[in-house]
Amino acid sequence: MSKQNHSPIRILIVDDHPVVCSGLTSMLSALPELEVIGSAASGEEALALIEHDPPHIILLDLRMPGMDGIDVLYALKKMISPPSVIILTSFEKDEDIYRAIRAGAQGYLIKDTTESEMIAAIFVVDSGKRYIPRHVAARLADRMMRSDLTARELQILELVAFGSTNKEIAKELSISDNTVRHHVNSIMEKLQVSDRTEAVATAIRKGVLSETEHPLK
Numbered sequence: 516m517s518k519q520n521h522s523p524i525r526i527l528i529v530d531d532h533p534v535v536c537s538g539l540t541s542m543l544s545a546l547p548e549l550e551v552i553g554s555a556a557s558g559e560e561a562l563a564l565i566e567h568d569p570p571h572i573i574l575l576d577l578r579m580p581g582m583d584g585i586d587v588l589y590a591l592k593k594m595i596s597p598p599s600v601i602i603l604t605s606f607e608k609d610e611d612i613y614r615a616i617r618a619g620a621q622g623y624l625i626k627d628t629t630e631s632e633m634i635a636a637i638f639v640v641d642s643g644k645r646y647i648p649r650h651v652a653a654r655l656a657d658r659m660m661r662s663d664l665t666a667r668e669l670q671i672l673e674l675v676a677f678g679s680t681n682k683e684i685a686k687e688l689s690i691s692d693n694t695v696r697h698h699v700n701s702i703m704e705k706l707q708v709s710d711r712t713e714a715v716a717t718a719i720r721k722g723v724l725s726e727t728e729h730p731l732k
Contacts, residue, residue: 525572526552526571527572528551529574542630573591576602584604585614588618592618592619599641601637604626605625609657609658612654623646623648668698674688699711
């Protein structure tokens with residue numbers, strides 16, 4: 516959906532921190548070309564507002580309780596004429612960037628971005644183009660060069676992170692030691708690392724893996 520004629524660009528802010536919503540509303544409302552039509556503290560609330568009063572652009576946080584930003588992006592894809600989305604987040608892990616762009620985000624900004632850059636991003640995205648800052652684009656390009664881990668590889672990586680040996684993983688997943696070894700080697704190749712410890716550290720740093728409890732408990 517894009518603005519028509521010279522009417523203001525209608526913006527919805529989606530963030531679970533009231534101070535962020537208030538600050539953005541105050542900043543953006545100062546420009547006559549922009550109109551903040553509301554804010555939502557959750558993905559569910561955002562989708563309800565969009566159905567009732569569609570914006571042109573959504574400034575969307577990634578990490579929210581319940582329905583997160585990625586979930587919202589996939590829900591928007593099902594709409595006939597969805598708003599454009601600019602991710603506005605504190606997180607810039609490679610996997611976060613990759614997942615957001617793959618899910619349909621047209622822009623990606625970090626919350627410490629300048630006011631002028633945020634406004635520029637809104638106008639660029641409203642014109643139908645993407646806005647991805649150079650340093651974010653470089654990380655996205657790096658991530659896109661690496662193959663995705665398969666569901667099985669991710670499952671095994673989670674078990675490796677928990678401290679399980681190949682033999683323990685094989686027993687837990689009812690597969691052979693050789694199969695586990697093959698998957699671990701594939702994981703290391705895809706993450707471009709030389710050992711298991713580095714694979715786990717790299718996966719956590721890049722957001723491929725979260726620091727959680729035992730994945731199968």
